[in-house]
Each structure stands twice: as structure tokens, then as C-alpha cells.
Amino acid sequence: MMLTGRPGTTLTSRVPSRTELADRCRDIREFGLYLHIPFCRQICGYCPYHKQKFEDRAAAEYAMAVRREIDSYGSVVGPRPVTSLYIGGGTPTTMLEHGLPGLLEHLRGVFNLRCGVHMESHLNDLSEANLDRIEAMGVGSLSMGVEALRDASLRLLGRPYTAEAARQTVRRVMARGFECVNVDLMFALPGQSGEEVELAARELVDLGVHQVSAYPLFRFPYTRMGSTGRAGNHGLGQILRRRRMLERLERAFAEAGYRRSSVWAFTKAGTPRYCSVTVPLYIGLGASGGSYLPDVFYLNTFSVAEYTRSLGEGRLPIALSVDLTRRMQMAGWLYWRVYETAWTRSDFRSRFGSSFDAVYGPFVRALRAAGFCDDDGDRITLTNRGAYWLHALEDALSIASIGTLWGAATKEPWPQRVAI
Numbered sequence: 001m002m003l004t005g006r007p008g009t010t011l012t013s014r015v016p017s018r019t020e021l022a023d024r025c026r027d028i029r030e031f032g033l034y035l036h037i038p039f040c041r042q043i044c045g046y047c048p049y050h051k052q053k054f055e056d057r058a059a060a061e062y063a064m065a066v067r068r069e070i071d072s073y074g075s076v077v078g079p080r081p082v083t084s085l086y087i088g089g090g091t092p093t094t095m096l097e098h099g100l101p102g103l104l105e106h107l108r109g110v111f112n113l114r115c116g117v118h119m120e121s122h123l124n125d126l127s128e129a130n131l132d133r134i135e136a137m138g139v140g141s142l143s144m145g146v147e148a149l150r151d152a153s154l155r156l157l158g159r160p161y162t163a164e165a166a167r168q169t170v171r172r173v174m175a176r177g178f179e180c181v182n183v184d185l186m187f188a189l190p191g192q193s194g195e196e197v198e199l200a201a202r203e204l205v206d207l208g209v210h211q212v213s214a215y216p217l218f219r220f221p222y223t224r225m226g227s228t229g230r231a232g233n234h235g236l237g238q239i240l241r242r243r244r245m246l247e248r249l250e251r252a253f254a255e256a257g258y259r260r261s262s263v264w265a266f267t268k269a270g271t272p273r274y275c276s277v278t279v280p281l282y283i284g285l286g287a288s289g290g291s292y293l294p295d296v297f298y299l300n301t302f303s304v305a306e307y308t309r310s311l312g313e314g315r316l317p318i319a320l321s322v323d324l325t326r327r328m329q330m331a332g333w334l335y336w337r338v339y340e341t342a343w344t345r346s347d348f349r350s351r352f353g354s355s356f357d358a359v360y361g362p363f364v365r366a367l368r369a370a371g372f373c374d375d376d377g378d379r380i381t382l383t384n385r386g387a388y389w390l391h392a393l394e395d396a397l398s399i400a401s402i403g404t405l406w407g408a409a410t411k412e413p414w415p416q417r418v419a420i
């Protein structure tokens with residue numbers, strides 16, 4: 001649903017050739033890049049992202065394989081501008097001394113990079129020396145997972161630092177000249193009060209961070225916490241508790257002059273937002289990287305060993321793909337705009353050449369009637385209430401299909417077909 005915009009889709013093992021991809025890219029004006037670094041120093045029990053424990057050798061081999069994958073796209077996209085670049089994980093900063101700066105340099109040599117670099121990091125990797133490396137790589141927007149500013153909550157999550165160490169690291173990062181520093185927080189943790197969450201938000205505002213992304217704890221069935229935890233995500237009590245905490249965050253950030261920049265993110269006025277790939281068409285590099293090119297979505301193998309092996313043998317590491325109809329692309333576009341909480345009719349028209357209202361008029365009328373959006377004729381902006389409930393609905397609809405796809409791709413490096 002999230003990937004294709006409709007329920008009941010099947011991804012198959014068909015691998016588009018380089019020629020086919022080059023052909024599909026013939027008319028694109030710009031595209032984004034996502035690079036996945038699948039290593040972490042420790043594995044957190046709640047985390048759904050694709051990762052494995054860091055090892056020097058695997059990281060060095062991985063860096064080599066990513067170089068090959070980058071090379072394989074050179075002739076596919078040619079000099080078309082890359083207008084968004086995101087390095088995520090896992091933990092990208094595990095590879096700061098294991099090939100990441102060289103990879104970025106290589107990427108600049110092959111692609112026509114016309115944008116800043118956004119990257120995720122782990123707090124324990126942000127020494128002064130590593131911050132020098134990060135700046136030297138040209139990273140302008142940095143995100144760090146602080147998660148909480150109370151020791152009991154950090155212990156519950158198994159995070160390897162104290163609240164005081166987190167504050168010090170945030171100060172160290174803020175003393176640098178990043179264009180945007182994002183801090184991740186987690187809320188609705190067991191035993192956590194609304195007051196704790198609000199205090200953490202206010203502290204981060206006082207520390208001057210440009211953006212806070214506050215995610216409610218989600219239990220993904222294929223994580224350690226998800227398989228052993230008792231409380232689910234979708235019980236009414238849990239949904240209302242999350243909503244109450246989010247309301248406190250909305251108030252705290254509005255008072256501090258931050259604007260809402262997605263369902264879960266608040267950005268300081270006058271600062272560009274920190275976010276993952278911002279353009280609709282993108283190529284995902286690395287194990288588990290997903291790519292969205294004209295009329296097709298495809299996913300690389302999740303297995304780091306198989307990813308490395310296939311590129312070593314001169315093959316693209318694509319494991320699954322699905323062709324997308326126009327209607328599926330429209331629905332996929334709308335899914336992400338709902339996540340960002342705003343969109344314009346003119347953007348839809350320039351992208352798809354049709355009237356937004358001809359396709360989604362009844363949907364917007366229902367949103368307006370429920371008080372879920374404001375509409376100025378072109379721009380549709382979700383209200384706080386609309387953003388929360390629409391996203392809860394999207395989550396409820398998509399979490400099962402994401403679980404199925406992730407489950408299959410994690411278990412089997414080259415699945416034959418996955419119905420979601």
C-alpha cells in the first residue's frame with residue numbers, strides 16, 4: 001500500500017535491465033538518491049530498520065560493492081541532476097572511518113550532485129574528530145537519535161548513554177555550523193509521562209536544535225520488542241495516549257515558533273527542514289535500498305553478503321520489482337503528501353497532468369467536512385487533528401503489508417514473489 005498506493009499488489013523477482021532503466025529515465029528532469037548503511041554497533045530491540053552488527057571486514061566489502069552499484073547507474077541516469085541525497089541506516093556514522101567519505105567522493109564523481117547532504121548519526125559517534133569528518137564530507141543537515149532525556153527511559157530502550165551525555169553531545173553538534181540539526185525523540189514509552197515528553201521538547205528548543213522528530217514507540221512484529229511485548233500499536237487506549245502526548249508536543253513547539261513539517265516533525269521558523277529524499281523519483285543504493293523510477297518500484301536484496309556478491313559478479317542487486325500504473329503512482333504520491341501534512345493541486349497537475357479534484361475531489365470534501373484540513377483553493381493543509389488521524393489510518397492500512405514485505409525480504413535474499 002505504502003509503496004504502490006493500492007492493496008493487493010505482488011512484487012516479483014523480475015529484474016529490470018540497465019537498458020530498460022535508462023529507457024525509463026529518458027524523460028526525467030531530476031531525481032534523488034538514498035544510500036543505506038546497514039550497520040550498527042548495537043542492535044536495539046525495538047528497531048525495525050534493516051541492519052546488522054558492525055564488522056570491519058563486512059563494512060570494507062560493502063563500501064566496495066556500493067561503489068560498483070554507483071558505477072552501474074552512471075550510464076542509466078547520465079548528467080541528470082540529483083536534487084536530494086540522504087544517507088540513512090542503520091547507522092551511517094559506523095562507516096566514517098571505514099569508507100563512507102570515499103563513497104561520497106565517488107558518488108560526486110559519477111552523479112551530477114546539485115544538493116546538500118542529509119545524514120543520520122548515532123550520538124556515541126559524534127566526537128569532535130568525527131564531526132570534522134562529517135563536515136569535510138559536505139554533510140549540511142545532520143540527524144541524531146537522542147530518543148529521551150531521562151535516564152530511566154534511555155535504560156528501558158537500551159540506549160548506550162545517559163541523558164547528561166546526550167545534552168553534551170547536542171551542545172557539541174550545535175556549536176558547529178550545520179544548516180539543520182534534527183533530533184529524534186521517542187514517546188509513549190512504557191511508564192513515560194506526558195510531562196517528561198514535553199520537558200524533553202522544551203529542553204531541545206532551549207538547546208537550539210532546528211528540528212525535532214518525535215515518534216511514538218511502535219512495536220513491529222519482526223523486532224525483539226514487538227515479538228515479546230504485550231501492548232500492541234492499535235488498541236484505542238494506546239492510540240489516545242499517543243494523541244494526548246502529541247498534543248503536548250504540538251503546543252510546546254507552536255509556542256516556541258516551530259512549524260509542523262510532517263506528522264511527527266517540528267521545524268524552527270526560517271530553517272530548511274531535515275528529511276529523507278524529497279523528490280518523487282529516486283534511486284536507493286545499498287542493501288534493502290528501494291528505488292522509485294517512472295512506472296516501476298524495485299527493492300535491492302536485504303542480505304549484505306548477497307548484495308556484495310551480486311555486484312562483485314557484475315549483476316544488479318535487485319531482488320523484487322513491481323510495475324506501477326498511473327493510478328498507483330498518484331495514490332503513492334498522496335500517501336507521502338499526507339505524511340508531510342500539506343500538498344498543492346498545482347504540484348499534482350504538473351506531475352500527473354490531470355486535475356487533483358477530478359481524482360480526489362470526494363476525498364478532500366470529506367476531509368473538509370471532518371475538520372481535517374484547510375483549503376485555500378490550491379494548497380491543502382491538514383489540521384493537527386487531521387494529520388494524526390489520517391496518519392493513524394494509513395499506518396493501520398500499511399503496517400501489515402510492510403511487515404509481509406520486510407519479513408519475506410529479511411528471511412530470503414532472493415524471494416520469487418511477495419504478495420502484499
Ligand SMILES: C[S@@+](CC[C@H](N)C(=O)[O-])C[C@H]1O[C@@H](n2cnc3c(N)ncnc32)[C@H](O)[C@@H]1O
Nearest residue numbers: 046047089090091121122145184215216217218
Ligand atoms: C535509523 S535510527 C537513527 C540513527 C541511529 N541508528 C540511532 O539509533 O541513533 C532512526 C530513528 O527511528 C526511530 N525509531 C526506531 N525504532 C522505532 C520504533 N519502534 N518506534 C518508533 N520510532 C522508532 C528512532 O527515533 C530512531 O532515532
Ligand code: SF4
Nearest residue numbers: 040043044047089090
Ligand atoms: S535504533 Fe539505530 S542504533 Fe538502534 S538498531 Fe536501529 S538503527 Fe541501529
